[in-house]
Amino acid sequence: MAGRWEYKIVYFDARRWTSTGLPNDLNERFDALGMEGWELVRTEPIIGGSLFAGNETRGFIAFFKRPVVSN
Numbered sequence: 307m308a309g310r311w312e313y314k315i316v317y318f319d320a321r322r323w324t325s326t327g328l329p330n331d332l333n334e335r336f337d338a339l340g341m342e343g344w345e346l347v348r349t350e351p352i353i354g355g356s357l358f359a360g361n362e363t364r365g366f367i368a369f370f371k372r373p374v375v376s377n
Contacts, residue, residue: 310374314344320351320365344370 316339322329336346347369354364 311371312374314339314370314372316368316370317352318366318368320363339370343372345372347371 316335318332318335322332339346349366349368351363352365352367353361
């Protein structure tokens, strides 16, 4: 029987990025998810914009998975 997985989808606000990269709390959040057994599978950008500002990445959705633990 194949393993069973559970999934988590998390939104991250890209507008909080700084010139040096992601804010520390986002790195800490990824680390915490990893410690809980979540594995990052994929990310997808959320693109938005306006007539005057053009398109910009407003955020991204991160997809995580981890094995379901049987009791």
